[in-house]
Amino acid sequence: MSRMKKMMVTLVLLGVGLSPTTAPANPDVIETGRLLAVLLDSGRVTIGANQSLINDPAKGDKGFTPEVFEQQLIATFKQRTGIDLADLKNAQVPEMARPMLPQLVEESKKTVASYQATINIQGIKYKGLIPATFGTEAAARFQRWSGIYLKQTAPDHLLRNPKNKADEFEAAAFQKFADPSYPRVGEKILSETVENGKTVRILLPLFFGKACLSCHGGPKGERDISGYPKEGGTEGELGGAISVKLNLKEH
Numbered sequence: 624m625s626r627m628k629k630m631m632v633t634l635v636l637l638g639v640g641l642s643p644t645t646a647p648a649n650p651d652v653i654e655t656g657r658l659l660a661v662l663l664d665s666g667r668v669t670i671g672a673n674q675s676l677i678n679d680p681a682k683g684d685k686g687f688t689p690e691v692f693e694q695q696l697i698a699t700f701k702q703r704t705g706i707d708l709a710d711l712k713n714a715q716v717p718e719m720a721r722p723m724l725p726q727l728v729e730e731s732k733k734t735v736a737s738y739q740a741t742i743n744i745q746g747i748k749y750k751g752l753i754p755a756t757f758g759t760e761a762a763a764r765f766q767r768w769s770g771i772y773l774k775q776t777a778p779d780h781l782l783r784n785p786k787n788k789a790d791e792f793e794a795a796a797f798q799k800f801a802d803p804s805y806p807r808v809g810e811k812i813l814s815e816t817v818e819n820g821k822t823v824r825i826l827l828p829l830f831f832g833k834a835c836l837s838c839h840g841g842p843k844g845e846r847d848i849s850g851y852p853k854e855g856g857t858e859g860e861l862g863g864a865i866s867v868k869l870n871l872k873e874h
Contacts, residue, residue: 649823649871651717656825656867657812658704658720659727663773664827664865665699666692666731666761667754671834678848680748687742689732696731703810723769730764731757749848753838758865759784777863781839781854792817792824793866800828801861816871825867831860 669692670677676685697708706714708724716724737760738752755775762773776782776789778797789797796813799805807830814825831839836856838847843855856862 651719652823652869652871653812653814653825655717655720655723656814656823656869657827658706658716659723659773660812660825660827660865660867661703661810662696662700662724662727663731663758663762663775664829665703666696666734667758668699669695670735670752670757671754674753674834674837677742677750677752678748680746683745684743687735688739689736692735693728693732696728723771726768727761727765730768731761733764734761751849753849755783759787772868775863775865778861781856781862783851793826793864796826796864796866797861800864807859821871823869823871825869827865827867828861829863829865831856831858831862833858835862 672695673687673692676682676687679685701707706716708714708728711721711725734757735752738750741747741750742752744750758775762775766772774787776787776793778789778794778801782788805828810827812825812827814823816823836858838849838851839854839856839862841853841855844852847853
């Protein structure tokens with residue numbers, strides 16, 4: 624942990640993108656931020672893929688244990704990055720990422736574990752575990768372990784948790800990624816060096832898929848399963864971002 628804090632790395636998790644690179648940064652730092660962002664989002668995707676099971680009021684024990692979640696998370700991450708976290712020692716990843724990735728998996732499992740009793744209650748449809756709550760809580764757990772700050776965010780008109788409000792830099796990024804011409808496929812990570820070369824910002828754009836629209840689609844204003852009014856979003860529309868901020872003073 625002392626090593627992690629000495630790095631003075633700050634990571635912020637959002638769901639949308641940024642502006643073009645203005646100065647070169649250590650490629651290993653950028654890749655570490657990219658992998659952490661994709662891994663957190665892979666956990667969000669895994670929760671979303673199991674949402675119907677999690678919320679099924681007719682079932683008691685869902686069998687969606689932290690270990691089952693981990694298997695699916697690792698498979699999703701491998702599909703997106705080509706990296707097998709089950710064989711990390713032989714994977715081509717930056718050295719600074721090696722202790723971080725498995726720990727983010729562990730903190731993600733702890734998040735799922737904390738919901739087990741609720742998930743397995745019969746007769747209740749909404750269990751509170753959705754991609755957004757998972758992302759917020761897993762990031763907070765990882766921060767407590769590492770000193771690395773993670774935060775997922777969204778444009779103001781989609782913001783549901785005030786703690787996830789975008790900063791000035793992220794808000795400007797949302798305007799760029801909301802442009803219909805920006806690619807909606809390929810998980811294009813953008814990075815920019817700021818603060819006179821002391822900091823690098825790395826952002827993973829997130830766009831609404833079909834699964835997102837059950838909560839964020841239409842009809843606009845109708846309450847979703849969590850009680851929030853739907854935003855009337857459409858597939859491919861900007862939904863937020865995973866933003867990574869790395870302090871480079873000691874790199």
